[in-house]
Amino acid sequence: MATLHSLKVLEADRYYVERQLADAQQDPWGTALMMWQNRLAEITRQIDELAASSSSYASVALIFEGNPVISSTDIRVDFTTDALTTFQKLVAARLAEQERQAAGDHAALPRRGRLPGRRSSSLYIRDIVRGSMGFVLEERAEQAELLPTKLKEAVESTTALLGRLNSAEEDEFQRIVLEAEPRVVQAIQKFTKVLFEAGASTRIAGDQNELTMGIADVDRLSKRLNEVEVSEDVETVDGVLQGLLPEKLEFEFKIAGEDGPTIRGDVAEDLATKYTLDPAFVERLLHKPGRARVKVVRTSKNGVLTKEQRIMETLEPISSTLTAY
Structure with missing residues (x-):
């Protein structure tokens, strides 16, 4: 599971257990106190183990809130399909962009159609986010990898790029758009448009980068990107x-x-x-x-x-x- 999201879940569990542990101090028999102490020790162990671990494969959690989500159990199918599809296309475009840059190739990506390396950009729904409405997307691990895969780097850089665009002042925003591939910009436009039109917010958490965009953030970013033609x-x-x-x-x-x-x-x-x-x-x-x-x-x-x-x-x-x- 995406490391940053998993850590946040475990930290929330630890906070809850610590509160229960404080109340259990009054237990005359000490049974509840021991139970919560053991639970706290196990959560702490999991946090330490997860923080020290490192996966070579892409993993990212996409969590949604807003109009398409009802409580933490239901989400509109049409929104989910559009949001996951446009995010996948954004990652694919980012991967193709990075592979060309790594090869010293400065030609722009094709405007339409198949992208180079499309097969290696596929993400799969691996799990449902508990306690919120979201999905964990992961790369298929077909063989052992010692170094981060290209797809993992693309996923992390996609989250970082969205974060930079979301927080950038106007001059920096224009510079980022200028340097990015047109197809990457278009993919970001489509992803944010899906969120904007649905009245949704999102949190994207990978192994290294994390981004939260509230309704106001989504609205602002979508409107700024609409100025790009x-x-x-x-x-x-x-x-x-x-x-x-x-x-x-x-x-x-x-x-x-x-x-x-x-x-x-x-x-x-x-x-x-x-x-x-x-x-x-x-x-x-x-x-x-x-x-x-x-x-x-x-x-x-x-x-x-x-x-x-x-x-x-x-x-x-x-x-x-x-x-x-």
Whole structure:
């Protein structure tokens, strides 16, 4: 179970037992006193053991309050589905972002579709949070790991990123948004929108990072993120494909004309698959005249462009000879 949440539960139990132990001092037989002393010793042992332990796998508790939750036993199914789904997508985007950064790859993530490493980003509902309405999400431990997995790092950094955005002043908020991948920003927008529209608050607790967002926090963060706009345009361009890396979903394309620039960006998954599996397709297109449909994704904050991303969606040979490459 997520360490920080488990510690909080045990500490609440210890507080309760300490109160009972104080009352039991008046027990003339000492039976209740011994029982509560033993219980306190066991809780203290569990706290010490948990504090000293370290798991290499991702584990996080998502706890909800507000309109979708009735007491601590019932929660709306539609809200639960949307909240857990958008959180999972946020973690997946964060993992893909961190893997690209670790590889020294500065290309933006694809705006839509499958993310690199999607299979390794899956979390599973492992338990229900007791005493509150929430869920413990964990990574499947298929083999022993000595070091924290990439997914564990992504989960912890996701919680930390949400915390930074929640507490940041305006200048810091803009800087964080500017540095983040557009797809990560969009994923945060969707997660907070689910909370905002449902009138829900949340506490997210992992092994290292913890975040509590009340109703006012959710409202403020959702409204600030709504100021971030992502627009899409589709361009058809002629030129020559200089290179395409299907495993990294990247391309390099020289625009036709003597002074035509070389553009770089991401490749749609379907096009990358075709490029990988169809040698004849590669033969017709690599270093030869072609026509590409490129989607341009622009991220703006209060009308100011902060990031631009290009995604090649289709590519076909053209019969006419293009000059000056």
